Amino acid sequence: MDYSIRIAGEAGQGLQTIGAALGKIFSRLGYHVFTHQDYMSRVRGGHNYYQIRLSEKAISASRDVIHILVALNIESIDMHRLSLHSDGIILYEPQNDEEEEDEQFLATAFTQIAKDAGGNKIMANVVAVGAILGLFGFDLQVAEEIIKESLAKKSGEIIEGNLKAMQAGSDYVRKNCRKLDRFQTVEAEQDNLMLINGVQAIGAGAVMSGVRFYAAYPMTPSTGIMVYLAGKAVDFGIIVEQAEDEISAINMALGASYAGIRAMTGTSGGGFALMTEGVSLAGITETPIVIAEMQRPGPATGLPTRTEQSDLDFVIHGGHGEFPRVVLTPGTPEQAFYAANKAFDLAEKYQIPVFIQADQYLGDTEWTYRDFDLSDLSYKDYRLRHKDLAELKDYKRYAVSSDGISPMAVPGESRHLVVVDSDEHDEDGHIIEDAETRIRMFDKRLHAKMERLRKEISPPVLYGERTAPEIILVCFGSTYGVIREAVDILGKDYSLAMLHFSEVYPFPALNEFDYADYLRKARSTVCIENNATGQFNRLLRAEMGIACSSRINRYDGRPFTLESLVEEIRQRL
Amino acid sequence: MADEKDYTGQTPAWCPGCGNFSLLATLKKTLAAMDIPPHELIVVSGIGQAAKLPHYLRCNAFNGLHGRALPVATGISMVNPDMKLLVTTGDGDCYGEGGNHFLHAMRRNVNMALFVHNNQIYGLTKGQASPTSRQGMKSKTQPFGSLSSQFNPLSMAISQDCGFVARGFIGDREHLQHLMTEAINHRGFSLVDIFQPCVSFNKVNTFKWYKERVYHLEEEHDAGDRMKAFQRSLEWGEKIPVGIFYRHDNNRVLTDDLPPLKNGPLPLQDFDPQETTQILEEFY
Numbered sequence: 001m002d003y004s005i006r007i008a009g010e011a012g013q014g015l016q017t018i019g020a021a022l023g024k025i026f027s028r029l030g031y032h033v034f035t036h037q038d039y040m041s042r043v044r045g046g047h048n049y050y051q052i053r054l055s056e057k058a059i060s061a062s063r064d065v066i067h068i069l070v071a072l073n074i075e076s077i078d079m080h081r082l083s084l085h086s087d088g089i090i091l092y093e094p095q096n097d098e099e100e101e102d103e104q105f106l107a108t109a110f111t112q113i114a115k116d117a118g119g120n121k122i123m124a125n126v127v128a129v130g131a132i133l134g135l136f137g138f139d140l141q142v143a144e145e146i147i148k149e150s151l152a153k154k155s156g157e158i159i160e161g162n163l164k165a166m167q168a169g170s171d172y173v174r175k176n177c178r179k180l181d182r183f184q185t186v187e188a189e190q191d192n193l194m195l196i197n198g199v200q201a202i203g204a205g206a207v208m209s210g211v212r213f214y215a216a217y218p219m220t221p222s223t224g225i226m227v228y229l230a231g232k233a234v235d236f237g238i239i240v241e242q243a244e245d246e247i248s249a250i251n252m253a254l255g256a257s258y259a260g261i262r263a264m265t266g267t268s269g270g271g272f273a274l275m276t277e278g279v280s281l282a283g284i285t286e287t288p289i290v291i292a293e294m295q296r297p298g299p300a301t302g303l304p305t306r307t308e309q310s311d312l313d314f315v316i317h318g319g320h321g322e323f324p325r326v327v328l329t330p331g332t333p334e335q336a337f338y339a340a341n342k343a344f345d346l347a348e349k350y351q352i353p354v355f356i357q358a359d360q361y362l363g364d365t366e367w368t369y370r371d372f373d374l375s376d377l378s379y380k381d382y383r384l385r386h387k388d389l390a391e392l393k394d395y396k397r398y399a400v401s402s403d404g405i406s407p408m409a410v411p412g413e414s415r416h417l418v419v420v421d422s423d424e425h426d427e428d429g430h431i432i433e434d435a436e437t438r439i440r441m442f443d444k445r446l447h448a449k450m451e452r453l454r455k456e457i458s459p460p461v462l463y464g465e466r467t468a469p470e471i472i473l474v475c476f477g478s479t480y481g482v483i484r485e486a487v488d489i490l491g492k493d494y495s496l497a498m499l500h501f502s503e504v505y506p507f508p509a510l511n512e513f514d515y516a517d518y519l520r521k522a523r524s525t526v527c528i529e530n531n532a533t534g535q536f537n538r539l540l541r542a543e544m545g546i547a548c549s550s551r552i553n554r555y556d557g558r559p560f561t562l563e564s565l566v567e568e569i570r571q572r573l
Numbered sequence: 574m575a576d577e578k579d580y581t582g583q584t585p586a587w588c589p590g591c592g593n594f595s596l597l598a599t600l601k602k603t604l605a606a607m608d609i610p611p612h613e614l615i616v617v618s619g620i621g622q623a624a625k626l627p628h629y630l631r632c633n634a635f636n637g638l639h640g641r642a643l644p645v646a647t648g649i650s651m652v653n654p655d656m657k658l659l660v661t662t663g664d665g666d667c668y669g670e671g672g673n674h675f676l677h678a679m680r681r682n683v684n685m686a687l688f689v690h691n692n693q694i695y696g697l698t699k700g701q702a703s704p705t706s707r708q709g710m711k712s713k714t715q716p717f718g719s720l721s722s723q724f725n726p727l728s729m730a731i732s733q734d735c736g737f738v739a740r741g742f743i744g745d746r747e748h749l750q751h752l753m754t755e756a757i758n759h760r761g762f763s764l765v766d767i768f769q770p771c772v773s774f775n776k777v778n779t780f781k782w783y784k785e786r787v788y789h790l791e792e793e794h795d796a797g798d799r800m801k802a803f804q805r806s807l808e809w810g811e812k813i814p815v816g817i818f819y820r821h822d823n824n825r826v827l828t829d830d831l832p833p834l835k836n837g838p839l840p841l842q843d844f845d846p847q848e849t850t851q852i853l854e855e856f857y
């Protein structure tokens with residue numbers, strides 16, 4: 001069982017509501033769900049869609065072929081009918097009586113059904129939900145539960161109306177659909193899965209790692225993190241401030257971090273451009289900070305609501321001067337969750353900026369999981385506090401130590417003074433210009449830390465043929481899911497594996513896993529990236545001296561989808 | 574009362590005769606008189622001659638980037654509003670590079686005192702026009718004279734209803750101490766723009782130039798009258814008033830009633846990840 005549903009229409013027509021409800025219903029029924037959204041940079045009108053895939057097996061990508069199209073306007077039919085499976089069906093709001101009617105089309109007057117059954121045309125969305133559930137023959141009980149939860153604050157009358165509207169939607173298709181048995185379903189293995197997207201996973205990971213301050217300036221696709229954390233402000237004591245610009249956002253976060261808490265900021269490429277001086281400030285002042293950089297296609301404003309992996313070079317190098325940093329590139333919400341935790345841990349342990357780099361695609365796509373193993377999270381307070389601080393005779397913020405890490409105190413907690421400086425400084429934090437101190441500071445701040453940091457970085461994951469794959473698909477970040485499924489398909493015909501990097505800077509060493517050896521021995525290596533120039537491929541060559549034998553690059557602002565990617569890979573083999 | 578020597582920091586690297594020396598001395602005196610322990614004080618600065626001040630004082634210090642002291646101070650204040658917070662900055666640092674932050678720190682009403690060392694020039698970078706330079710002032714980078722009009726920080730602050738707006742002069746230290754004390758005591762954002770002659774690069778706005786022009790706002794000046802204060806802030810020319818132009822405490826301070834702060838400053842609160850585990854429940 002593997003079905004894809006696409007809800008298409010204008011912004012403001014409620015496709016978000018329908019899509020979100022379906023995702024929740026299917027996952028609560030215990031099915032694996034994968035959703036992705038394609039939307040234009042406008043609040044009303046235009047053309048958007050929300051795609052939901054469900055299966056009884058774990059899935060991690062969107063497919064090109066769809067089984068149900070809900071066309072909220074007529075244009076949607078023309079735009080998407082070519083993607084329809086031969087057994088698929090299009091539910092559409094009828095405009096006049098002369099429209100096509102065959103097995104592939106079912107005129108469904110969502111608005112009229114809503115008015116008749118529920119008493120309000122707004123309930124058209126719920127009619128659509130009911131209609132889809134009806135096509136599969138799903139019992140509406142779980143869906144009713146979810147509607148009641150989401151409308152908990154509304155009157156009994158409204159809830160009742162919605163339930164009736166959903167039932168009417170289901171009844172309508174069950175009565176009028178000509179081939180009702182076309183979508184066979186399989187019982188789900190469990191009865192409740194978690195549905196979470198990349199943005200939520202980063203936010204939840206941050207909360208569970210003790211974030212206390214988040215400053216940002218709204219920018220798609222990073223805004224969701226700020227929205228999420230603002231929603232947790234009261235329950236978890238988090239201060240969220242909307243800064244006047246990204247320069248301010250990162251400097252506020254650094255101020256808060258200096259004051260002694262865990263701080264974070266988030267932005268997209270354009271905002272990160274403004275933050276780079278602040279990144280460098282974090283570097284020289286050794287102030288911990290976590291930065292979520294959610295990529296969208298550039299240059300400049302580019303395609304604001306779409307996806308790309310084109311800021312890799314920028315995030316690895318952004319910021320003048322030389323200082324240590326870590327760049328994590330999770331490929332799934334689960335990896336994003338743990339990446340957030342690791343980011344906070346490393347940022348404080350090493351007193352450095354740590355990046356979680358993702359993109360619109362990972363940020364918005366929802367995945368299902370049974371749960372996240374919380375015992376894998378770490379929390380340690382690395383600050384010098386309480387008695388250890390008070391009893392110290394002489395405190396120096398930048399005291400030189402063999403591991404490069406100096407004691408970080410909370411200003412005001414003791415009589416010791418905490419002095420930090422963006423100028424090169426001595427151990428006390430005061431401006432210096434002499435060469436000797438400069439070198440000592442560099443050796444401490446950069447070289448000593450980098451050496452230890454390398455050991456913190458996890459090696460890439462090899463998926464598929466593990467002994468001696470002849471073909472290796474090389475990737476990083478959000479392409480994990482689709483390439484993983486491509487390996488499942490192509491693995492039947494080829495000796496092939498995926499090598500996915502979820503931590504890219506410092507570049508993973510070979511001691512734990514000699515992936516370089518695999519790459520050298522493979523007959524063909526294909527680097528697959530959502531950008532035009534192959535930034536990861538370049539990084540791999542620069543760090544490891546390995547060049548992939550070919551590249552697949554997508555830079556139309558859209559994510560890779562399964563069938564078309566598989567086709568493209570086949571052409572290279 | 575603390576001693577001024579308790580606040581002695583590094584040896585200043587300013588030019589001999591620079592107005593910053595008097596400013597620093599007055600600040601030490603103010604802090605000693607107010608008995609603010611150095612470890613309860615955080616001084617934030619950007620970059621410039623003025624911004625070096627925190628090194629020359631004994632205090633907690635964050636010497637950040639050119640123009641960006643105010644966001645850093647905002648972040649500090651929001652998580653630990655109990656610390657005494659000062660920002661020392663230059664006219665270029667605060668009104669030029671950091672102009673946007675100046676506007677928004679006032680709107681937020683961050684609980685802090687802002688001391689702007691206004692020498693009407695970029696000192697550290699050797700004499701270019703600053704936002705407060707006289708229109709027409711020539712320099713190596715303004716060969717035809719500064720083309721822009723002179724920025725008026727006081728009028729700007731009053732227009733934004735900033736709760737404490739004052740101007741001082743390093744040539745009148747007793748008065749300056751009074752202004753600094755009042756500014757530090759004010760709850761909310763306070764601005765003291767301080768005339769600080771740059772002996773090396775500003776050959777027009779010299780100590781003598783200020784001395785001849787500066788006069789105190791009359792005792793009768795009603796600092797609660799916004800329109801009056803605005804009017805007085807426009808005075809510039811042969812006579813230039815100093816003193817407290819405008820003050821009130823009607824505005825909400827940024828950290829007043831901020832729910833996450835209800836148990837006190839955040840840095841001293843311990844975090845227990847176990848208390849966050851319910852966060853994933855909403856995804857089922």
Ligand SMILES: Cc1ncc(C[n+]2csc(CCOP(=O)(O)OP(=O)(O)O)c2C)c(N)n1
Pocket residue numbers: 620621622623624639662663664665666667690692694695696697698703
């Ligand atoms: C981003 C950035 N741009 C430019 C500079 C160079 N710079 C340092 S201080 C300064 C101006 C200083 O003028 P002001 O703030 O009035 O301070 P003063 O030295 O006069 O006290 C400039 C332009 C810098 N450090 N950083």
Ligand code: SF4
Pocket residue numbers: 586587588590591592593622692696697770771772773774
């Ligand atoms: S350049 Fe001007 S402001 Fe800077 S230290 Fe010298 S006299 Fe003072």
Ligand SMILES: [Mg+2]
Pocket residue numbers: 621663664665690691692693694695696703
């Ligand atoms: Mg100046």
